[in-house]
Amino acid sequence: MNKKIQNLYHAIGLPRLIIFTFFILVLFAAGFYKMDTVALLSNVLRRWGMYGILVLAMVPAIQCGIGPNFGVSLGIVCGLFGSLVAIELNIANLSIFDGNKMLGAWATILFAIILSSVIAWIVGIGYGILLNRVKGSEMTVSTYVGFSIIAFMNILWVTLPFKNGDIKWPIGGEGARNTISLESSFSEIMNKAGAITIGKPETGLFVPTGLLLFFFFLCFLVYLFMKSKTGIAMSAAGANPNFAKASGINVNRTRIIGTALSTSLGAIGIITYAQAFGFLQMYNAPLMMGFTCVAAILIGGASTTRAKIVHVIIGTFLFQGILVIALPVANKALTGTDLSDILRMIISNGIILYALTKAKGGASNEE
Amino acid sequence: MKNNFLSYSKKQLGNGLKNIYSNKVVLMFLILCIFGIATTGKPLIFTVSEVFTRFGRNTFLVIALIIPVLAGLGLNFGIVVGAMAAQISIFFVVYWGFTGITGLILCVLLSTPIAILFGFLVGWLYNKTKGAEMISGMVLAYFADGLYQLFFLFILGGIIPIKDTTLMIAGGIGVKNTIDLTGNLKYALDTVSMLLLLRILLVLYFVFSAANVILRKKKEGKSGYKLSIIKISVTILLLLLTLIPAIRDFLGTDRLLLLNAITIGCVLAILYVITKICSIKLIQKHKELEVNKYLAMIIIAIIVYALTYIPVVFDITMSISLPVCTYAAIILICGFNRWLLSTKLGQNMRTVGQSRTVANSAGINVNKTRIIAMCISTVLASWGQLIYLQNLGTFSTYGAHSMVGLYAIAALLVGGAGVQMANNKQAILGVILFHTLFVVAPLSASNLLGSSLIGEYFRVFICYGVIALSLALHAWKTIKKPAKQKELK
Numbered sequence: 001m002n003k004k005i006q007n008l009y010h011a012i013g014l015p016r017l018i019i020f021t022f023f024i025l026v027l028f029a030a031g032f033y034k035m036d037t038v039a040l041l042s043n044v045l046r047r048w049g050m051y052g053i054l055v056l057a058m059v060p061a062i063q064c065g066i067g068p069n070f071g072v073s074l075g076i077v078c079g080l081f082g083s084l085v086a087i088e089l090n091i092a093n094l095s096i097f098d099g100n101k102m103l104g105a106w107a108t109i110l111f112a113i114i115l116s117s118v119i120a121w122i123v124g125i126g127y128g129i130l131l132n133r134v135k136g137s138e139m140t141v142s143t144y145v146g147f148s149i150i151a152f153m154n155i156l157w158v159t160l161p162f163k164n165g166d167i168k169w170p171i172g173g174e175g176a177r178n179t180i181s182l183e184s185s186f187s188e189i190m191n192k193a194g195a196i197t198i199g200k201p202e203t204g205l206f207v208p209t210g211l212l213l214f215f216f217f218l219c220f221l222v223y224l225f226m227k228s229k230t231g232i233a234m235s236a237a238g239a240n241p242n243f244a245k246a247s248g249i250n251v252n253r254t255r256i257i258g259t260a261l262s263t264s265l266g267a268i269g270i271i272t273y274a275q276a277f278g279f280l281q282m283y284n285a286p287l288m289m290g291f292t293c294v295a296a297i298l299i300g301g302a303s304t305t306r307a308k309i310v311h312v313i314i315g316t317f318l319f320q321g322i323l324v325i326a327l328p329v330a331n332k333a334l335t336g337t338d339l340s341d342i343l344r345m346i347i348s349n350g351i352i353l354y355a356l357t358k359a360k361g362g363a364s365n366e367e
Numbered sequence: 368m369k370n371n372f373l374s375y376s377k378k379q380l381g382n383g384l385k386n387i388y389s390n391k392v393v394l395m396f397l398i399l400c401i402f403g404i405a406t407t408g409k410p411l412i413f414t415v416s417e418v419f420t421r422f423g424r425n426t427f428l429v430i431a432l433i434i435p436v437l438a439g440l441g442l443n444f445g446i447v448v449g450a451m452a453a454q455i456s457i458f459f460v461v462y463w464g465f466t467g468i469t470g471l472i473l474c475v476l477l478s479t480p481i482a483i484l485f486g487f488l489v490g491w492l493y494n495k496t497k498g499a500e501m502i503s504g505m506v507l508a509y510f511a512d513g514l515y516q517l518f519f520l521f522i523l524g525g526i527i528p529i530k531d532t533t534l535m536i537a538g539g540i541g542v543k544n545t546i547d548l549t550g551n552l553k554y555a556l557d558t559v560s561m562l563l564l565l566r567i568l569l570v571l572y573f574v575f576s577a578a579n580v581i582l583r584k585k586k587e588g589k590s591g592y593k594l595s596i597i598k599i600s601v602t603i604l605l606l607l608l609t610l611i612p613a614i615r616d617f618l619g620t621d622r623l624l625l626l627n628a629i630t631i632g633c634v635l636a637i638l639y640v641i642t643k644i645c646s647i648k649l650i651q652k653h654k655e656l657e658v659n660k661y662l663a664m665i666i667i668a669i670i671v672y673a674l675t676y677i678p679v680v681f682d683i684t685m686s687i688s689l690p691v692c693t694y695a696a697i698i699l700i701c702g703f704n705r706w707l708l709s710t711k712l713g714q715n716m717r718t719v720g721q722s723r724t725v726a727n728s729a730g731i732n733v734n735k736t737r738i739i740a741m742c743i744s745t746v747l748a749s750w751g752q753l754i755y756l757q758n759l760g761t762f763s764t765y766g767a768h769s770m771v772g773l774y775a776i777a778a779l780l781v782g783g784a785g786v787q788m789a790n791n792k793q794a795i796l797g798v799i800l801f802h803t804l805f806v807v808a809p810l811s812a813s814n815l816l817g818s819s820l821i822g823e824y825f826r827v828f829i830c831y832g833v834i835a836l837s838l839a840l841h842a843w844k845t846i847k848k849p850a851k852q853k854e855l856k
Contacts, residue, residue: 133842133846134842147835342517349509352510353507356503
C-alpha cells in the first residue's frame with residue numbers, strides 16, 4: 001500500500017501536487033469570499049479552450065526532440081498574418097454572405113486558419129532546418145529566434161500598407177493598430193457555436209461548446225498523428241536519435257516535420273485565441289506567450305523530453321484555472337493590487353526552472 | 368632596426384584587418400554604425416557625446432559577463448538578479464535618507480552581500496542544469512522578476528512596515544513606479560573629484576607597497592628592495608605634487624574635458640613606453656619584438672594626439688567632459704579581470720570552461736569554481752547597476768532591471784565575443800558599436816523613412832537578432848567540431 005502511494009506520488013510529481021493543492025485552496029478561498037464561483041468557472045472553461053491549442057503545439061515539438069518550443073511565436077505571427085489577410089480581404093462581408101453573417105464569419109476564420117497554417121508549415125520547415133543545425137541548444141536559440149521574429153514583424157506591421165479600416169490606425173496612419181477588433185469578422189464565432197448555459201441564462205455556467213469541441217478535435221487529430229507511422233517514428237527519433245537512426249528513421253526529417261506541425265498548431269492556436277478574445281493583439285503582445293505555453297504543458301505533467309495529449313488538457317486547465325480564480329481572490333485579500341500577473345510569472349517560470357533542473361541534458365553527466 | 372619595425376607594423380596592420388574581416392558581426396555593425404551616423408541628420412557632436420555618456424553607464428555591466436563566459440557557463444542571462452540586488456539596496460538607502468558618495472558606498476556595502484547570496488543561488492541552479500545554463504538563466508531572470516515584484520509590491524509596506532510614505536503608492540503598500548534619485552544618489556560617483564580619487568589611490572598604493580617592503584625585508588632580505596623604495600618615493604612625490612595650487616585646482620573638478628583626457632592619456636602612454644624601452648634596452652638587451660611593439664604604441668599615441676588638431680575633432684573633444692571616477696572604475700574592473708585570470712582561481716575557471724571532465728580529473732572542484740564565477744559576476748553586475756542608475760538619475764522600480772541582461776549580452780556579442788570566449792577589449796568595442804547604433808537607429812529611421820517608430824523596432828530587432836544569430840552560429844560550430852574529430856579518427 002505504502003509503495004503504491006509512493007508510486008502514485010512519483011507519477012504525479014511534487015510540483016503538480018503543489019499546484020493542484022494551490023488550485024483547490026484558491027477555489028476554497030473564492031468560496032470563502034462568497035465570490036461568483038460559477039462565473040469564474042465559465043471563465044476558466046473559456047480560457048481552457050482559448051489557450052489549449054497553443055499548448056497543444058508543444059506536444060509535437062517535445063516529442064520530436066527539439067524540446068519545449070519557446071519559438072512558438074513564429075507560428076503565432078503566421079497566424080496573425082493569416083488573420084490580417086482574411087480581414088483585409090473583407091471575406092466576412094462579401095456579397096455572397098449577405099444573407100448569412102454567420103457563414104461569412106466561418107468562411108473568414110476557415111480561410112485564416114488554412115492560409116496561416118500553410119504559411120506556418122513552410123516557415124516551420126525552415127525553422128526545423130535551423131534547429132537541426134543547432135542540436136543541443138534548441139531552447140536558447142528558439143527563444144531568441146522567437147523574440148527576434150516578433151521584433152522583425154513589428155517593423156512589418158508598421159510598414160505594411162493595409163487598407164481595411166479595422167486594421168489601420170484611424171487618423172491618416174499607416175500600418176496595423178495595437179489591437180484589432182474582430183467584431184465585424186470572426187469574433188467569438190467558435191465560442192458561440194452550440195454554446196449552452198447550465199442553470200439560469202444570466203448567471204449559469206456558460207459552456208463554449210464549439211471552442212472546446214474544436215480544441216478536443218485538434219487534440220484527437222494530433223493523437224491520431226502521433227499513433228500513425230510517421231508519428232511513432234518521430235517519437236522514437238525524439239526519444240533516442242541514435243537508436244532511431246539505426247532502425248532506418250531519418251531523424252532530421254522527423255524533427256523538421258515535428259517543428260512544422262508545432263508551428264502550424266501555433267498559428268491555429270493564436271486564431272482560436274483571438275476569436276475567443278475578440279481582438280487580434282499585434283506588436284509585442286505575443287512576446288512571452290511561448291513561456292506561458294511551455295509552463296502550462298509542464299504543469300500538466302510533461303517533461304522537457306516527453307509529453308502527452310493528457311498533459312496538455314490537464315495543464316492548461318490547471319494553469320488557467322489558477323490564474324482566473326486567483327485574480328479576484330487576490331483582489332479581495334489585498335485590495336488594489338495585481339497579484340495575478342506576478343503569480344503567473346512566478347508559477348510559470350518556476351515550473352520551467354524546475355523542469356530544467358530535472359532534465360538530464362547531454363552535458364549534465366559529464367563529470 | 369628601421370626595416371624591422373616597418374615589416375612588424377605591416378604585419379600587425381594586416382593581422383588587425385584580417386581579424387576584423389574574420390569577425391563578420393563586428394564588421395557588419397561597423398558598417399551599420401557608419402551608415403547610421405552619416406544619416407542621422409544631427410551634428411556629430413550629439414552622437415559622440417551620447418555614446419560617451421552611455422559608455423560610462425553601461426560598460427561595467429558588460430564587463431560583468433566576461434568571467435562566466437570564460438568559466439564555461441555561457442552568457443550569464445542571470446545578471447538581472449545582480450541588478451535586482453543593487454536596486455533593493457538603492458531603495459533602502461534612499462529610504463534611510465543617505466545622499467552623495469556616503470549613500471553610494473552604503474549601497475555598495477549593502478548590495479554586495481545580497482549579490483553574493485544571489486550569485487550563490489544562481490550558481491547552485493546552474494550546477495543543477497549543466498548544459499542548459501543560458502535558458503535557465505533567462506527563465507530565472509523572469510522568475511526572479513516575479514519575486515522582485517512580489518517583494519516591492521506586497522512585502523514592502525505590507526509586511527515590512529515603511530513609515531515614510533513618500534516612496535510608496537498611495538495607500539502605503541507597494542513602492543512607487545519611479546523613484547527620483549536627484550538630490551540623493553544622482554551623479555554620486557560621477558562627481559567624485561579627481562583629486563580625491565588620485566589621493567585615495569596614491570595612499571592605497573603607498574600603504575600597499577610599504578607593507579610589501581616590510582614583509583619582504585623580514586622574509587628574504589634585500590631582493591627587490593631598491594625598486595620598492597623608488598616606487599614609494601615616487602608615490603610620496605606625486606602626493607606632494609597634488610598640494611601645489613595650480614595642479615590642485617585642475618584636479619579639483621570632477622569632469623575631465625575629453626581633449627585634456629586625450630592629451631594626458633597620450634603623454635602617460637609615451638612616458639610609460641619610454642620607461643619600458645629604457646628598461647628593455649638597459650636591462651634585457653635582446654628583445655627587438657618588444658621594442659617594436661612599444662614603438663608602435665608611441666606612433667599611435669602621437670597620431671591620436673595629432674588628430675585632435677583637426678577642427679571637427681577638436682570641437683567634439685572640447686564639448687565633451689568625462690566623469691572621471693566612473694571611467695576609473697571601468698579601468699579598474701578591466702584590470703581586475705586580467706588580474707583574476709592570472710591567479711590560480713582564474714586558471715581553474717579557464718580549465719573548467721575548456722572541459723569539465725579534464726578539470727575534474729585535475730582535482731579542481733568544478734561545482735565550487737562555477738559558483739565562485741557566478742558570485743563574482745553577480746556582484747559586478749550589482750555594482751554595474753549602481754553605476755548605471757546613479758548616472759541615469761531616475762530609478763524605475765519595476766523596469767530598470769528588465770533589459771539589463773539583454774543589452775549587456777547583445778553588446779558583448781557585437782564586440783566579437785562568443786559563448787566561450789570574451790575579453791575586455793571585445794566588451795569595450797562592443798559597447799561602443801552597440802550603443803552608437805542604439806543612438807543613431809531611431810534618428811536615421813525618422814530621417815530617412817519619416818517614422819521613428821521603425822527605428823525603435825529596428826533596434827530591438829537588432830538586439831534580439833544579434834543574440835539569436837550568434838547563439839545559432841555558436842551551436843552550429845560546436846556541432847561541426849565533434850563530427851570532424853570523428854572523421855579524423
